[in-house]
Amino acid sequence: METFHLLSAGIAQVLQWQDLLAMLIGLVIGMAVSVMPGLGLVMGVVLALPFTYTMSLEPSIILLTAIYMAGTYAGCFTTILYRIPGEPMDVPLLWDGWGMTKRGEAAKALGWALVAALAGGLVSSAVMVALAVPLSKVALSFGAPEYFAAVFFGLTTVVALADNSLTDALISMCIGLFVSTIGVDPTYGSERFTFGQSILMNGVPYVMVLVGAYGFGEILAKIGQGVKIENRPAAGGVETRFPKLREIWAIRATFLRSSVLGTLLGIIPGAGATISSFISYAIEKQYGKRGKDIGTGIPEGIVAPQIASTASVAGHMVPLLTLGLPGSGATAVILAAFLLHGVQPGPFLFQDPKSTLVVYTILASMFIAVIGMCLLGFLWIRVVIRVLKIHQGILATLIVMFALVGAYADRNSLSDVWIVVVFGALAWVMGRFKLPVSPMVLGAILGPIAESSFTRSMITFHNDWTIFFQQPISASLMGAALLSLAIPAIRAGFGRIKPRRRARTNLQETRSTLPSQ
Amino acid sequence: MPLLRQMKRIGPYIVLMFIALGLYAIADRIIYTPIPGQIGPDVWPKIVLSLLMIVCVAGIARKLMTDPASQSDQSWMEAEQPDSEPVAQGEDHPRIVMIVLAGTVAYLLLLETGGFFLCTLVYTAFVMWCGGVRRPLVIGGLALSISVFFTFTFMKIVFVALPIGSEPFSYVSLGVMKLLGIH
Numbered sequence: 001m002e003t004f005h006l007l008s009a010g011i012a013q014v015l016q017w018q019d020l021l022a023m024l025i026g027l028v029i030g031m032a033v034s035v036m037p038g039l040g041l042v043m044g045v046v047l048a049l050p051f052t053y054t055m056s057l058e059p060s061i062i063l064l065t066a067i068y069m070a071g072t073y074a075g076c077f078t079t080i081l082y083r084i085p086g087e088p089m090d091v092p093l094l095w096d097g098w099g100m101t102k103r104g105e106a107a108k109a110l111g112w113a114l115v116a117a118l119a120g121g122l123v124s125s126a127v128m129v130a131l132a133v134p135l136s137k138v139a140l141s142f143g144a145p146e147y148f149a150a151v152f153f154g155l156t157t158v159v160a161l162a163d164n165s166l167t168d169a170l171i172s173m174c175i176g177l178f179v180s181t182i183g184v185d186p187t188y189g190s191e192r193f194t195f196g197q198s199i200l201m202n203g204v205p206y207v208m209v210l211v212g213a214y215g216f217g218e219i220l221a222k223i224g225q226g227v228k229i230e231n232r233p234a235a236g237g238v239e240t241r242f243p244k245l246r247e248i249w250a251i252r253a254t255f256l257r258s259s260v261l262g263t264l265l266g267i268i269p270g271a272g273a274t275i276s277s278f279i280s281y282a283i284e285k286q287y288g289k290r291g292k293d294i295g296t297g298i299p300e301g302i303v304a305p306q307i308a309s310t311a312s313v314a315g316h317m318v319p320l321l322t323l324g325l326p327g328s329g330a331t332a333v334i335l336a337a338f339l340l341h342g343v344q345p346g347p348f349l350f351q352d353p354k355s356t357l358v359v360y361t362i363l364a365s366m367f368i369a370v371i372g373m374c375l376l377g378f379l380w381i382r383v384v385i386r387v388l389k390i391h392q393g394i395l396a397t398l399i400v401m402f403a404l405v406g407a408y409a410d411r412n413s414l415s416d417v418w419i420v421v422v423f424g425a426l427a428w429v430m431g432r433f434k435l436p437v438s439p440m441v442l443g444a445i446l447g448p449i450a451e452s453s454f455t456r457s458m459i460t461f462h463n464d465w466t467i468f469f470q471q472p473i474s475a476s477l478m479g480a481a482l483l484s485l486a487i488p489a490i491r492a493g494f495g496r497i498k499p500r501r502r503a504r505t506n507l508q509e510t511r512s513t514l515p516s517q
Numbered sequence: 518m519p520l521l522r523q524m525k526r527i528g529p530y531i532v533l534m535f536i537a538l539g540l541y542a543i544a545d546r547i548i549y550t551p552i553p554g555q556i557g558p559d560v561w562p563k564i565v566l567s568l569l570m571i572v573c574v575a576g577i578a579r580k581l582m583t584d585p586a587s588q589s590d591q592s593w594m595e596a597e598q599p600d601s602e603p604v605a606q607g608e609d610h611p612r613i614v615m616i617v618l619a620g621t622v623a624y625l626l627l628l629e630t631g632g633f634f635l636c637t638l639v640y641t642a643f644v645m646w647c648g649g650v651r652r653p654l655v656i657g658g659l660a661l662s663i664s665v666f667f668t669f670t671f672m673k674i675v676f677v678a679l680p681i682g683s684e685p686f687s688y689v690s691l692g693v694m695k696l697l698g699i700h
Binding site: 405 | 537544554555561569614617644646667
């Protein structure tokens with residue numbers, strides 16, 4: 001009852017013009033960046049961060065969350081109509097979305113994507129509201145070993161689910177963790193890896209790593225791929241046609257399965273919208289009633305990934321608001337916005353009535369953002385896809401400027417801009433060597449939390465390394481983390497054995513068919 | 518040739534491993550006053566760098582053991598994809614990226630002298646040209662619009678003190694600021 005009361009107060013707060021305007025701007029930006037291939041929603045959130053410096057806390061967070069939310073939806077327009085996935089998370093949507101478009105059912109496919117985004121967003125927001133207070137109570141019992149175990153779990157998950165080999169993802173994560181150790185150590189005040197450079201004394205702010213890797217770095221990669229105008233005509237009519245209620249009812253299991261999966265995957269630090277989208281698609285293919293038809297252009301193939309990617313947004317906000325742990329690039333930027341306003345997210349937010357209202361305003365804004373996003377998508381679809389007509393060279397220039405000036409604006413310091421350029425170049429180089437960038441970014445974000453909780457655990461428990469496995473919560477999290485690392489390693493091992501076995505069998509078959517000498 | 522190909526595959530891991538080794542040696546020389554019973558500021562970086570070295574060794578072993586032509590490196594996301602027509606891949610122009618990077622470094626070095634407005638005018642025109650825009654009038658007009666937009670937005674709305682440069686370039690920055698009503 002109290003939750004409902006607080007949520008109502010939050011909704012009343014969101015309906016004030018400043019918050020509503022911030023949300024509308026956020027939704028438009030989120031849609032625009034996710035429509036453009038190569039420009040991720042994280043980039044949208046990162047580039048909007050400098051504009052929140054002069055805003056108050058609530059509109060700032062609402063703006064960034066709205067960009068994040070809309071970024072998981074609008075990519076479906078270009079995916080379904082042009083066969084251009086705006087984001088990696090839209091790739092599973094392409095397989096069935098394009099299949100429907102080829103049959104002349106583009107409007108219906110867009111309707112399914114809209115209904116899925118609406119359902120995923122609303123269900124996960126409701127789950128988040130229900131979980132926020134109980135989880136914050138659990139979080140209050142967290143000590144240093146539990147925090148370390150939670151961060152360790154987040155890091156191993158992002159490594160295990162990275163779209164590359166386990167070793168490459170681990171290397172990337174270690175680079176990120178190392179970057180986070182640069183600067184003056186907070187406990188002893190001693191310099192680490194500064195090489196006498198004043199620019200490195202304050203460390204490497206993770207926001208600059210984010211801006212560099214996802215903003216400047218992605219634009220470098222895009223320029224390297226030869227930016228050009230996509231002048232493809234839309235393959236279907238640019239409109240949305242809703243599915244009938246009985247059609248939705250017929251695939252209710254897909255709706256339920258994908259909503260639960262998306263929200264749960266969102267809660268796990270590291271498993272972002274892309275991973276949720278792919279896993280949900282794979283699960284639907286394996287366990288869905290029409291699993292074998294997935295990929296041929298059926299609604300389940302659109303609904304499963306779209307629900308999961310939108311649902312993961314609210315899921316990601318849970319560890320951020322209750323534990324203060326960002327599980328993705330976008331939530332790390334939202335954390336930065338909180339910190340810039342002098343507010344540390346975590347269980348203590350729920351202790352003070354004033355900050356509790358702020359939390360519930362943010363939670364309420366997600367419900368309204370989901371509805372607003374779908375309304376905008378329905379009404380403005382023609383306007384949104386016009387972004388595709390802008391020459392990408394012009395767009396790249398604008399984004400580079402937002403990245404560089406935004407970095408400068410943080411502390412009026414050119415040092416930050418240099419850091420952005422260095423990490424942009426590093427991300428581009430890593431991309432050329434097929435090293436995933438996301439584990440490095442997450443390593444840089446979670447590194448300071450991991451180090452401080454590790455050091456505090458060692459001090460409190462007299463350098464007893466087994467402490468992480470002695471307490472129930474930390475032991476479970478450490479176990480899950482080790483398991484998440486072991487499974488892909490075993491799968492990779494099997495993956496290597498299979499082709500060899502197949503090659504051996506082929507060789508034997510070839511030999512047996514050869515005429516004897 | 519196979520040796521050269523193998524070296525190309527494992528080279529980045531070897532380089533990274535030696536960098537990690539060097540950084541480990543630097544971590545060993547971090548100056549601090551030890552507190553009894555408390556771990557020093559060098560322990561965490563050493564753990565991270567040790568892990569990096571171990572993973573590099575594992576990476577080298579993996580590359581040496583797998584056939585370059587094998588598909589074992591295929592990601593699980595690619596493996597999930599049903600058979601369909603491939604999505605077009607981008608071209609590869611590393612030289613353009615190097616030019617853009619060099620231009621960005623020059624832009625940052627000249628920013629304090631030339632001032633934000635003038636440097637941005639030239640830099641944005643340069644990036645647009647590298648990005649494939651070839652019409653001089655469009656480049657000029659857009660570079661001017663972008664420079665004015667960023668000067669106005671960040672100096673007037675976000676209150677950021679962007680560099681105005683040194684004389685004589687500062688006269689241009691101050692003139693633009695006056696025109697835009699920035700005090």
